[in-house]
Amino acid sequence: MSDLTIKNLKKGFDGTEIIKGIDLEIKDHEFVVFVGPSGCGKSTLLRLIAGLEEVTSGHIHLDGQDITDVAPAKRNLAMVFQTYALYPHMSVSKNMSFALSLAGADKAEIERKVKEAARILELEHLLERKPKALSGGQRQRVAIGRAIVRHPKVFLFDEPLSNLDAALRVQMRLELARLHKELNATMIYVTHDQVEAMTLADKVVVFNGGRVEQVGSPLELYHHPLNQFVAGFIGTPKMAFLGGSVKAADASGVTVALACGPEYCLPLDGSALKAGDRVTLGVRPEHLQIAAAEHSPFKVRLDVSEHLGADTYCYVRTESGELLTVRAPGDFAGQFGERASLIPDLAHCHLFDADGRTLPKPGASARAA
Amino acid sequence: MLTLKQTRSLRTLVLGSLAWLLALTLFFPIFWMVLTSFKTEVEAFATPPQLFFSPTLENYLHIDSRSDYFHFAWNSLVISFGSTLAGMLLAVPAAYSMAFFETRRTKSTLLWMLSTKMLPPVGVLVPIYLLFKSAGLLDTRLGLVIVYTLINLPIMVWMVYTAFKEIPKDILEAARLDGATTTQEICRVLLPISKGGLASTILLSLILCWNEAFWSLNLTSSAAAPLTALVASYSSPEGLFWAKLSAVSTLACAPILIFGWLCQKQLVRGLSFGAVK
Known part of the structure; x- marks a missing residue:
């Protein structure tokens, strides 16, 4: 022992x-x-x-x-x-x-x-x-x-x-x-x-x-x-953080308006939040998908790409200037400066309150506390 | 225009010549002393000085008949080794604590210790003489060992400290985790690793003790007098006898010169410690 x-x-x-x-x-x-x-x-x-x-x-x-x-x-x-x-x-x-x-x-x-x-x-x-x-x-x-x-x-x-x-x-x-x-x-x-x-x-x-x-x-x-x-800290490339504010929140979901434009409703317990609170959305590179510019309201411009063979890490810049990493397929052919849009996987996004604490999933508040 | 290669070889030539010039200048007095020791007194005084003459051993024979060289040499040996040993016994623990358990005052303590070397020795001659007199240490080897240990201690602590500073703390911590006591940590790990630095410290201390004259002249007369006192005894009463003085000086310098020459690699390494990282 x-x-x-x-x-x-x-x-x-x-x-x-x-x-x-x-x-x-x-x-x-x-x-x-x-x-x-x-x-x-x-x-x-x-x-x-x-x-x-x-x-x-x-x-x-x-x-x-x-x-x-x-x-x-x-x-x-x-x-x-x-x-x-x-x-x-x-x-x-x-x-x-x-x-x-x-x-x-x-x-x-x-x-x-x-x-x-x-x-x-x-x-x-x-x-x-x-x-x-x-x-x-x-x-x-x-x-x-x-x-x-x-x-x-x-x-x-x-x-x-x-x-x-x-x-x-x-x-x-x-x-x-x-x-x-x-x-x-x-x-x-x-x-x-x-x-x-x-x-x-x-x-x-x-x-x-x-x-x-x-x-x-x-x-x-x-x-x-x-x-x-x-x-x-955990995960490479790092999780991307996007600033925004709460539009509406209750125990079953939070609607967030991101500073870079789009609005999303996340299935998280927002009972501790009220409209107008500052929040940060966190999303990992594998939970973002690059689409044509007209497919999503989340407009971005492609920056440099790193081709690793199996995957491509594509850096994209939002309209408000934040730099995000997206994991794309190995044969991704996007060009520097090209316009595109992102589709986040909302089920895997994280939301952090003004103090940096993660918002719990609905009904999971006991666990997180 | 010189090519790069020519510039380089020219530079080597100039620097090399300068180094030789400096070395010869430094060596010349020793060379002249040895040369004079084989001349007669008349030849020693001759102007212009003579480079070629028929060498004689009469000066050395005179010294042998007038004084017991080995008595003085033995004193030099005992005092040098005695005070070097005592100095190391004090310097190693002091440097250990300063190098591995540094506090905010360590640096200033080291500087303060070194600053005591800046005091002119004659400034403390009278108090030390009186202390020695009361303690019965005048003209004793123990007395000189004590004085030499104390005057060389700052330099020894400093050198050992520098040697210890080069040893990563991790190694000693590993030894501590391995179960070593402080004594084992010092004797079985620290000292063997820093033996190069310790050897040069010992060497420098031996040389400094061997060559020290001020205190030996003032605190000894015959019983504990080392070679430096023997040399001095040839300078005054009968006037100046250059040839004999050269012979006795040669005899006094020879052991430590040969010793130093044999160990020069250690010495250079020790003295340039920390100069290049």
């Missing part, structure tokens, strides 16, 4: 609060990803869990035991750093066995554990090399190996892939996912890359400004973001 519970955790540096009261539960065997823009406190929270920073207030429990004031080495956690943080003067096998030899494990056991980790990570032929003779990906694997040999209760990863090139990052991402299944371990992973978050996580925690914005499975965050920040 390795359940990690964080209760009302706060951390400040020189009077500035970095972590502003976080409550979080991480269950045994879960792969949890902390994601958010830089400076949102996700790395600080990881370091607090590791014990590398002192908590200002609040508690961290591991398996029911309060570890808030326990020394880092005694927490039974292992961390993989962004810079790998390998010991440059030690061979790969010494790097991996350092913790065990400090703990006074016997030689045969150390060797067995190092061999086992080297097998899992395919490092067997590199055990006698020094870190400087390894490639970036190999170093990363040694760093992971150093964590594995300790059989920690929780693995902590601090942006482990951000120093690798794009191709290697994809490969290591797959290896990490495989490793999680193979070790069946609890892992906490910090990244600013939401693609990593979406692909690896059982549970994603979205941070912003030292607070948790939303916790949920990747698809839950994608389809049901609680607010405009999460909606904009």
